[in-house]
Amino acid sequence: MNIDSIRDGYVIDHIAAGKAMRLYQMLGLDGLDCPVAVIKNVPSRKLGRKDILKIDSRVDLDLDVIGYVSPNATVSVIRDGKVTEKRHLAMPQRLVGILTCRNPRCITTTEQGLRQEFVLSADGRTYCCKYCESPA
């Protein structure tokens, strides 16, 4: 399987296997008109299997989304065909405007102009609504 190299864009590597399509949707990549490659179930020494996303454009990437969906993912920034920066992600402390609170009693369901905000719990694994503290 041949996929052209990226000239100017990003390679999101070490995505947990099976999470690439969720990331593709949450990052809004379906709205781009540049080449985007979704590579699934690639053999990996570290993870066993992994997914990869390649984006051939300098779009604004929301790293919090990537850290939330797959905290072990890496993001390589490609400029003129070369890797200029490699970022290791972690679960972000806050997620703003990414998740929606499912608690029907939460103030976010009625208050105009209030952005959804979730905070990482003390366990370091789950997110809770900043306002009502319901789990994501």
Added chain:
Amino acid sequence: MTRHLLNILDLSVGEIDGLLRLASEIYDRPADYRDACRHQILATLFFEPSTRTRLSFESAMLSLGGNVLGFSDAASSSARKGESVADTVAVVSGYADVIAMRHPKEGAPMVAAAHSLVPVINAGDGGHYHPTQTLTDLMTVRREKGRLSGLTVGLCGDLKFGRTVHSLLGALTRYGGMRFVLISPDELRLPEFVRRNCLDATGVPYTESRSLEEVMGELDLLYMTRVQRERFFNEEEYLRLKDSYVLTPEKLRSAKPDMLILHPLPRVNEISTEVDADPRACYFRQAHYGRYVRMALILALLGKEKIEP
């Protein structure tokens, strides 16, 4: 920076102890404080009906020589016209020195605090928190029991939507030697976020039971709660669960002679009126203490009395 009270955990144990000391001092010598808030205004923004909490706040401010304005249900406010909490509070905080707010939506006081120029007190937000009820509960236990440690506390009834239970648990887990017995039907068990934040995070021991009678003899304190019709989307489920626990003199036979019975009120039928004459029943005294802790809190938030952290 403006100080608010949204969650009982906004206060350190030292601050809670300071507030309870001040509340007891006011209780014993109310005349010394009757002009402490002269010419100051408390706004009571009650987007949800309340009798005790609203009147208790108003009585507290009036007893301090201050004034009160506000509304007692959303229908008589601009919320009916669709005004947001943020806008309502941004306006009202220019008319008052301190705001007490009750709202059916969870987290609404946090929104209010972010838009207020003056201290905001959470007077209950949905099934979430009710910190001034907790201060009331703590004052009751301290005055009636003489201590706030080494107690086995039974929490009975609606532990899912019972905001007073959530706040009380958060506060009591910070005192030493506490043990909890959670008594509820499966459908009204303690929510995950409270279990995680208050119990698992602190390692405080607790057990769960569906039967009040089975655990009655272990308890130093029994905190009864009402199954709240307004928290249910499904009337059938409310009807099925509303009489899960009814405390009667017969059930109290196996209780310790010095066990305290608390209830945040209003009571519907979860405590038989025959229990009222039992010296262990202290829910009406508890309601009276509420006025004094709210006086202490208003004084502290307005900077009239310094509470050491």
